Every structure is written in structure tokens, then in C-alpha cells.
Amino acid sequence: MRPINELDAKRISKLKYILCDIDDTLTTHGKLTAEAYTALWRLQDAGFAVIPVTGRPAGWCDLIIREWPVKAVVGENGAFVFYAENGQIRSFVHPSVAGSEVRAKLAEVKDACLKGVPGCRVAKDQFSRIYDLAIDFNEDPPYLGLDAAQRIKDICVLFGAQAKISSIHVNAWFGEYDKLRMTRLFFSEVLKEPNLLEACMFFGDSPNDEPMFSFFPNSCAVANILQFAGKLEHLPAFVTTREGGEGFGEAVGFILGVGGE
Structure with missing residues (x-):
């Protein structure tokens, strides 16, 4: 750089x-x-x-x-x-982009993340979303750090979802x-x-x-x-x-x- x-x-x-x-x-x-x-x-x-x-x-x-x-x-x-x-x-x-039929799959991803990474939570802006799931690891406390974010991402990928780590959330979705x-x-x-x-x-x-x-x-x-x-x-x-x-x-x-x- x-x-x-x-x-x-x-x-x-x-x-x-x-x-x-x-x-x-x-x-x-x-x-x-x-x-x-x-x-x-x-x-x-x-x-x-x-x-x-x-x-x-x-x-x-x-x-x-x-x-x-x-x-x-x-x-x-x-x-x-x-x-x-x-x-x-x-x-x-x-x-x-995937339609409403994947909402159940995203719900499974959400439940697995919340169970698998203690302290993570659904992002507060989730109610405004149409296509994806956002798991908060660093926007609101407790701040979990990048190791937790990677574990959240790995869980999402296990379910076949696309997943990306931002500075605050892990976002998961179904679609290329x-x-x-x-x-x-x-x-x-x-x-x-x-x-x-x-x-x-x-x-x-x-x-x-x-x-x-x-x-x-x-x-x-x-x-x-x-x-x-x-x-x-x-x-x-x-x-x-x-x-x-x-x-x-x-x-x-x-x-x-x-x-x-």
C-alpha cells in the first residue's frame, strides 16, 4: 500500500x-x-x-x-x-438473489451462529434488511473481535451461505x-x-x-x-x-x- x-x-x-x-x-x-x-x-x-x-x-x-x-x-x-x-x-x-424461500435457511444459520459463538447477536438493523442476515460481533457491546467473526463466518459457510466479514458484522446470504x-x-x-x-x-x-x-x-x-x-x-x-x-x-x-x- x-x-x-x-x-x-x-x-x-x-x-x-x-x-x-x-x-x-x-x-x-x-x-x-x-x-x-x-x-x-x-x-x-x-x-x-x-x-x-x-x-x-x-x-x-x-x-x-x-x-x-x-x-x-x-x-x-x-x-x-x-x-x-x-x-x-x-x-x-x-x-x-434468493427469494423468500430461503428465509427458513437464514433462520437456521442465525440459530447456529447464536449457539456456536456466545455473545454474538442479530444486528440491530436486521429489520431493515430484505435479502441477508447480519450477525453483530463488533457494532454494539460486547465487542467480540475478529476471531469470533471468523467463527461466525465459518458457521455460515457450513450452511452453504455466502459470508463476508465487515468491521462490525458478518453478513450471510444465498446468491452468487x-x-x-x-x-x-x-x-x-x-x-x-x-x-x-x-x-x-x-x-x-x-x-x-x-x-x-x-x-x-x-x-x-x-x-x-x-x-x-x-x-x-x-x-x-x-x-x-x-x-x-x-x-x-x-x-x-x-x-x-x-x-x-
């Missing part, structure tokens, strides 16, 4: 889209900071299209697309995209999608962007961002990625000196300073 200030002006000049995780990338200690939110508005005012790519639920994503300065939002680790078009909020659902696969499909089918690799820069912070880090040559993590670095096969190309929302603000300030607003 190279310092973000080594991102060169030629790369910056080709960027059109800023993709970003939310939790612990835009937020700091669970809060969306003024610096990070201002950075989103600065990006929009400078002509960039911002697209959060998150594990957060559909209910949150509906609010985000309506009230944040963003073009679209990828939610529930790639199950869907909400986007604005001609004044309308539209949805694009991944073709492999993730953050990267949905992002690529949305850009191909809806945005019709032919130069995805040059046009996009992705910001993240945790293991569930690894597919995005591995694909986008313009990828950056905020400094809190360092706690996960030994567990990742694919690191981002760049890293900030600051953590969370302050790190995101740091990177945006550099990009806009070099590229001009």
Missing part, C-alpha cells in the same frame, strides 16, 4: 466515480463525521458521482439515495442498487453476488460505463471490501485497514494516514487539490 499522496494527477484526471464503503470508511466510531459528509458534497460539486457500496440494509439505502449527495448506493453486499434517474428512485436487483459482482453488473447494464477501471476509485476499510481492492487499480483504504492487513490476500493500492471519516476526508482533499475543483 502506498500513501494516498502518491496517487498521480494523470490517474485523478480520468476519475468520474468515487465508490466507497460506509462503516469505518465514512464513519468514525460509528458516526458520520462532518468532515466525511462535507467531502461527499465537495465531490459532487466537483463533478464526481459518488456511489456508496455497503453491507447496510435496504431501509438505510433508501434514505441514503434520497438524502445524501450520491448517484446510487449498492446495498446488502451487492444484492441491489438504488439509483436516481430522471427524478425517480429506481432499483436494480442482482439476478441471483458480492460487492464487486454487483458493481460491475450495474456499471455495465445501467450506467453503460466502458472504462470502469480508469473511471472509478474505491475506498474501503475491511475484509468485505477485498474483492473491490483486488479489482480496482485505483483503490484506497483508510488507515484502520491495518488491523486487517494480515488477513487480506489483496490489499488496496493506496492508504491514508488517518482513520475512518477523517481518512476519507484526507483522500478527498488530496484528489480535489491535485485535480482541481
Whole structure:
């Protein structure tokens, strides 16, 4: 990982889209900071299209697309995209998402996780979800750490589910999608962007961002990625000196300073 200030002006000049995780990338200690939110508005005012790519639920994503300065939002680790078009909020659902018939299977996964990893619990935002299950290991106390998160993930996989570890939750679902696969499909089918690799820069912070880090040559993590670095096969190309929302603000300030607003 190279310092973000080594991102060169030629790369910056080709960027059109800023993709970003939310939790612990835009937020700091669970809060969306003024610096990070201002950075989103600065990006929009400078002509960039911002697209959060998150594990957060559909209910949150509906609010985000309506009230944040963003073009679209990828939610529930790639199950869907909400986007604005001609004044309308539209949805694009991944073709492999599982229907209501898997709710019983997700309930089995949930029960096995709660039994197998003492102290873990269903995430408080589960009521807003459509397609996946979120098990909280690090958002609310007791904080269980990454070893517990790995045990939760292993249980999910035993049931045949897809599972990803974020900085706060383990998300489980049935369907052949993730953050990267949905992002690529949305850009191909809806945005019709032919130069995805040059046009996009992705910001993240945790293991569930690894597919995005591995694909986008313009990828950056905020400094809190360092706690996960030994567990990742694919690191981002760049890293900030600051953590969370302050790190995101740091990177945006550099990009806009070099590229001009």
C-alpha cells in the first residue's frame, strides 16, 4: 500500500466515480463525521458521482439515495442498487438473489451462529434488511473481535451461505453476488460505463471490501485497514494516514487539490 499522496494527477484526471464503503470508511466510531459528509458534497460539486457500496440494509439505502449527495448506493453486499434517474428512485436487483424461500435457511444459520459463538447477536438493523442476515460481533457491546467473526463466518459457510466479514458484522446470504459482482453488473447494464477501471476509485476499510481492492487499480483504504492487513490476500493500492471519516476526508482533499475543483 502506498500513501494516498502518491496517487498521480494523470490517474485523478480520468476519475468520474468515487465508490466507497460506509462503516469505518465514512464513519468514525460509528458516526458520520462532518468532515466525511462535507467531502461527499465537495465531490459532487466537483463533478464526481459518488456511489456508496455497503453491507447496510435496504431501509438505510433508501434514505441514503434520497438524502445524501450520491448517484446510487449498492446495498446488502451487492444484492441491489438504488439509483436516481430522471427524478425517480429506481432499483436494480442482482439476478441471483434468493427469494423468500430461503428465509427458513437464514433462520437456521442465525440459530447456529447464536449457539456456536456466545455473545454474538442479530444486528440491530436486521429489520431493515430484505435479502441477508447480519450477525453483530463488533457494532454494539460486547465487542467480540475478529476471531469470533471468523467463527461466525465459518458457521455460515457450513450452511452453504455466502459470508463476508465487515468491521462490525458478518453478513450471510444465498446468491452468487458480492460487492464487486454487483458493481460491475450495474456499471455495465445501467450506467453503460466502458472504462470502469480508469473511471472509478474505491475506498474501503475491511475484509468485505477485498474483492473491490483486488479489482480496482485505483483503490484506497483508510488507515484502520491495518488491523486487517494480515488477513487480506489483496490489499488496496493506496492508504491514508488517518482513520475512518477523517481518512476519507484526507483522500478527498488530496484528489480535489491535485485535480482541481
